[in-house]
Amino acid sequence: MPDRPETRDPFEGYMIDVKTDNGTMVWRALERAIWLVFALCMFVLFVWPVFMLAIGSFRTSPPGAAGDWTLDGLRNLVTNPGIAAGAYDTLFLSCFLTVFVTLLAVFFSWVVARTNTPLRWLVTPMMVVVLATPQLFFGLSWAMLGNENAGLINYTIRTVTGTSWSPFNVESWFGIIFVLTLKVTAFGYLLMIGPFGSMDRTLEEASRTSGASAVSTFFRVTIPVLTPAVAGVAILIFTNGLESFDIPLLLGVPAGIGVFATQIFDAVNKTLPPNYAAAGTLSLLLTFTVMALVLIRARIMAGRSYAVISGKGHKTEPADIGGWRFVASGLILLYALLAVVLPLVQMLVGSLQPVFGLYRGFTLDNYLTVLDDSQIVRSLINTAIVAVVGGFLAMTLAVFIGYVGRHSGRTVRHALEFTTWLPWTLPGVVLGLAMLWAYISLPGLKLLYSTIWILMIGLVVAVIPVVSRVSDAALAQIGAELEESSRVAGGGRISTLFRIVLPLIAPSFIAGWTVAGIMISGNLAIPVMLSSATSQTVPVQAYDLYIAGEVSQTSAIFCIQLGAIMVVLIAVGLIRALAGLNARRKAAADLAPMLTDSPTGGRND
The missing domain is CATH 1.10.3720.10 (MetI-like)
Structure with a gap:
């Protein structure tokens, strides 16, 4: 990268100098004033909210009102059995999410960057679409798709089998982990595709030449070499699970599953009077946990050199995986069906139903009602x-x-x-x-x-x-x-x-x-x-x-x-x-x- 000019004053040179000494002093003072305003804005926008969140955790009053100092929030954090249950649910969700998303992200990254799978070109744009889709839209579409009584999946199963069998209920642990895995996989993939794409394939070729199979090479060469990158992404996926709100709110709360984020929401919006101290203390605990994980990731990534690209004979051409490439293409299509096609179809069909669950008499009345x-x-x-x-x-x-x-x-x-x-x-x-x-x-x-x-x-x-x-x-x-x-x-x-x-x-x-x-x-x-x-x-x-x-x-x-x-x-x-x-x-x-x-x-x- 080209050298960048370094200056002690961030705003030095932002103004046109005046030739006289007095003019120069005036402009320098103005530059300093601009810098102070900029620093103040940065503090108010990004630092002040965290500081006030910490203060609010030890106040008896709601935001903006006079009150006393209290340790009730901290006491509630330690003694409330619901907090312990929420901590267990949050960790349970984050751990399983990390395992499943990491496996899928590694698989798709390997397929796209290291193999000759025919449909690998579809993965990256598909992941971008999934990542850009609001989590609320994703959660609502699957809340409708997997509804035990009226969802499109169970309706299709009942229609095909001719029975009243409705095996899929998305308002459950399985549903939350399944839907979040579909959503967060896009995040993990887009972080992993870079390291997988830049790894020198001569390392894998050396393994294959020595007699190792493609599967053995994947587990014995590719994964060990990329372990730091995979571990760093896994930590970010874990933090994503800790922070999840929309999907647990839609799918978990009806099933009696409460994570930290939904408990904070309930403390402020579903408690009379709102328990801001408890919400603030729980928020601080969650925030410090996420910060600690981010610092651990930075430590892992910065502690050693993990170079996988050499200056001699560097190759990134995809490898031929034989008939497995058609299996990989099928899995790509399956993910596209579950993460893109079905949610969009359900949302469109649902908007045309006179009553949710009634798959006939489609109408535009819902649009007219909404716009009216x-x-x-x-x-x-x-x-x-x-x-x-x-x-x-x-x-x-x-x-x-x-x-x-x-x-x-x-x-x-x-x-x-x-x-x-x-x-x-x-x-x-x-x-x-x-x-x-x-x-x-x-x-x-x-x-x-x-x-x-x-x-x-x-x-x-x-x-x-x-x-x-x-x-x-x-x-x-x-x-x-x-x-x-x-x-x-x-x-x-x-x-x-x-x-x-x-x-x-x-x-x-x-x-x-x-x-x-x-x-x-x-x-x-x-x-x-x-x-x-x-x-x-x-x-x-x-x-x-x-x-x-x-x-x-x-x-x-x-x-x-x-x-x-x-x-x-x-x-x-x-x-x-x-x-x-x-x-x-x-x-x-x-x-x-x-x-x-x-x-x-x-x-x-």
């Missing part, structure tokens, strides 16, 4: 606003943070990285509770309570860890010489950012904006903690409809949202295609005079 409901229409509008505006703000903030870190010293850069990663260690429901404590306690931001704007702030903070990776990757592709040329020509860093950097990373900015918008539009945990009756988003409205028994209307509102997302994705694709075409035309126009002036007159003789 002013509260649902308001939730659609709210979702569009927070997705579009919030996604833009999140990507803009991520680019600015990345740009400042790129031109700062190591200490500031690491501080920014830690700060932007901090929300990732907070489960969604915990982050929502932390936002509640943080912003109601500040006089200015307290006015935003129960409005769409505090909801947007929380959602922007939640997606920053993801979009920051997009912005960092885009900024890393900008050569330092381009920015240096701009500065030599008299431009400050702000000018360089807007005139050089942003135009060059525009495609990545649009992609990050789209990703952030999709994530925001499907988030349930934060809106369910921060929204009011007038600021609800589609996920909250859909959850309320589902709990009220209006399953078909829930399907309709989600189908409308998915249709809007598809329109946005198509529009983004067209914009990027037109931008690429325009760039190629411009490049051809710039090249034409050079070809005309060449000795051959632009012809190849």
